[in-house]
Amino acid sequence: xxxxxxxxxxxxxxxxxxxxxxxxxxxxxxxxxxxxxxxxxxxxxxxxxxxxxxxxxxxxxxxxxxxxxxxxxxxxxxxxxxxxxxxxxxxxxxxxxxxxxxxxxxxxxxxxxxxxxxxxxxxxxxxxxxxxxxxxxxxxxxxxxxxxxxxxxxxxxxxxxxxxxxxxxxxxxxxxxxxxxxxxxxxxxxxxxxxxxxxxxxxxxxxxxxxxxxxxxxxxxxxxxxxx
Amino acid sequence: xxxxxxxxxxxxxxxxxxxxxxxxxxxxxxxxxxxxxxxxxxxxxxxxxxxxxxxxxxxxxxxxxxxxxxxxxxxxxxxxxxxxxxxxxxxxxxxxxxxxxxxxxxxxxxxxxxxxxxxxxxxxxxxxxxxxxxxxxxxxxxxxxxxxxxxxxxxxxxxxxxxxxxxxxxxxxxxxxxxxxxxxxxxxxxxxxxxxxxxxxxxxxxxxxxxxxxxxxxxxxxxxxxxx
Numbered sequence: 001x002x003x004x005x006x007x008x009x010x011x012x013x014x015x016x017x018x019x020x021x022x023x024x025x026x027x028x029x030x031x032x033x034x035x036x037x038x039x040x041x042x043x044x045x046x047x048x049x050x051x052x053x054x055x056x057x058x059x060x061x062x063x064x065x066x067x068x069x070x071x072x073x074x075x076x077x078x079x080x081x082x083x084x085x086x087x088x089x090x091x092x093x094x095x096x097x098x099x100x101x102x103x104x105x106x107x108x109x110x111x112x113x114x115x116x117x118x119x120x121x122x123x124x125x126x127x128x129x130x131x132x133x134x135x136x137x138x139x140x141x142x143x144x145x146x147x148x149x150x151x152x153x154x155x156x157x158x159x160x161x162x163x164x165x166x167x168x169x170x171x172x173x174x175x176x177x178x179x180x181x182x183x184x185x186x187x188x189x190x191x192x193x194x195x196x197x198x199x200x201x202x203x204x205x206x207x208x209x210x211x212x213x214x215x216x217x218x219x220x221x222x223x224x225x226x227x228x
Numbered sequence: 229x230x231x232x233x234x235x236x237x238x239x240x241x242x243x244x245x246x247x248x249x250x251x252x253x254x255x256x257x258x259x260x261x262x263x264x265x266x267x268x269x270x271x272x273x274x275x276x277x278x279x280x281x282x283x284x285x286x287x288x289x290x291x292x293x294x295x296x297x298x299x300x301x302x303x304x305x306x307x308x309x310x311x312x313x314x315x316x317x318x319x320x321x322x323x324x325x326x327x328x329x330x331x332x333x334x335x336x337x338x339x340x341x342x343x344x345x346x347x348x349x350x351x352x353x354x355x356x357x358x359x360x361x362x363x364x365x366x367x368x369x370x371x372x373x374x375x376x377x378x379x380x381x382x383x384x385x386x387x388x389x390x391x392x393x394x395x396x397x398x399x400x401x402x403x404x405x406x407x408x409x410x411x412x413x414x415x416x417x418x419x420x421x422x423x424x425x426x427x428x429x430x431x432x433x434x435x436x437x438x439x440x441x442x443x444x445x446x447x448x449x450x451x452x453x454x455x456x
């Protein structure tokens with residue numbers, strides 16, 4: 001295809017997009033409408049254009065395949081097992097990002113029959129080595145939450161302490177003791193308690209919090225140890 | 229060239245090898261004997277063979293160019309700015325490692341006029357975007373020393389507290405107060421004090437230490453915060 005001639009044939013990008021919704025950690029997958037591995041679910045991915053920087057390429061691919069636009073993705077690793085892709089040798093560079101699904105419309109696009117969020121407890125068998133790439137990204141996320149604050153991109157602007165605990169629990173796959181978790185969390189001075197309370201709940205309304213952006217960014221730069 | 233036909237033409241590997249010697253942090257460079265950028269100093273690098281996994285490719289390339297063999301390298305990042313390489317589009321995957329230079333012979337090989345260690349205070353202008361790749365790796369190393377123990381691969385088996393302080397100072401480019409540094413270091417229980425003392429020194433012989441391998445590996449897995 002003429003369209004393919006401006007793409008590097010040995011090198012692709014695949015994106016692991018994490019979202020947090022209904023107290024679950026999810027990833028964004030699409031169903032392939034093209035060979036190889038037609039009909040399989042896969043990480044959003046594609047080939048790099050010859051005149052494209054890697055970050056721009058990752059953004060373009062994610063948008064084309066899933067409609068998700070304007071997010072900052074970070075490189076995680078290149079995956080290059082000799083037989084990871086059928087017929088030809090393709091090495092892929094993995095990218096990842098954390099987003100709040102509520103802020104984005106999913107629109108299956110180029111080469112996609114469908115695109116949707118999957119709870120990480122129910123990830124299907126994916127194309128190529130995509131299960132491995134996803135697990136690699138999950139592992140990075142699990143390490144990261146112990147060294148730097150997360151949540152800013154994943155949570156709504158105002159949230160309860162229960163919600164942020166659910167986020168950590170969903171990422172780490174562990175249940176925490178409520179009192180212990182809150183004590184450790186509040187000790188970091190990362191949160192600002194708001195005068196408002198939760199609205200529209202049947203039970204007793206909980207306090208709402210937001211991140212202290214200054215401290216959040218400081219801790220993000222300097223790192224910390226959240227001893228969960 | 230026939231030899232080139234079994235190599236991926238769009239994708240290379242470059243290696244940032246850190247060593248610690250004479251109280252200095254160093255990296256291993258080679259002088260190019262081939263175009264492009266003939267005669268320039270560069271990070272040891274080359275193209276990936278079509279039937280080679282990435283780790284094996286990195287090891288082969290490092291050995292061919294510099295003679296350094298049998299070291300474990302870790303991927304850091306792919307570098308793919310559109311014009312990073314002349315004439316064609318080449319994306320490179322950076323690898324890095326920490327070694328003790330005393331344990332290895334440098335033998336300039338394929339495509340190399342020379343190969344040697346350079347003190348990081350005196351890194352020349354390197355080929356392509358290699359200064360950027362080196363700085364990226366240095367930055368990773370600087371973050372890493374705050375989160376996990378280092379030194380095992382860089383120091384002799386038995387070392388003085390002064391030597392390990394010099395290592396941290398060389399990596400971070402900071403001078404530490406002796407008492408403070410030792411207090412923080414010893415608090416981690418990472419070191420075992422040996423009955424022997426330093427030999428062959430004019431001044432008063434200092435105590436020798438070695439790493440407690442079990443704790444070293446535990447901390448490496450779990451991570452810590454060395455608040456330097």
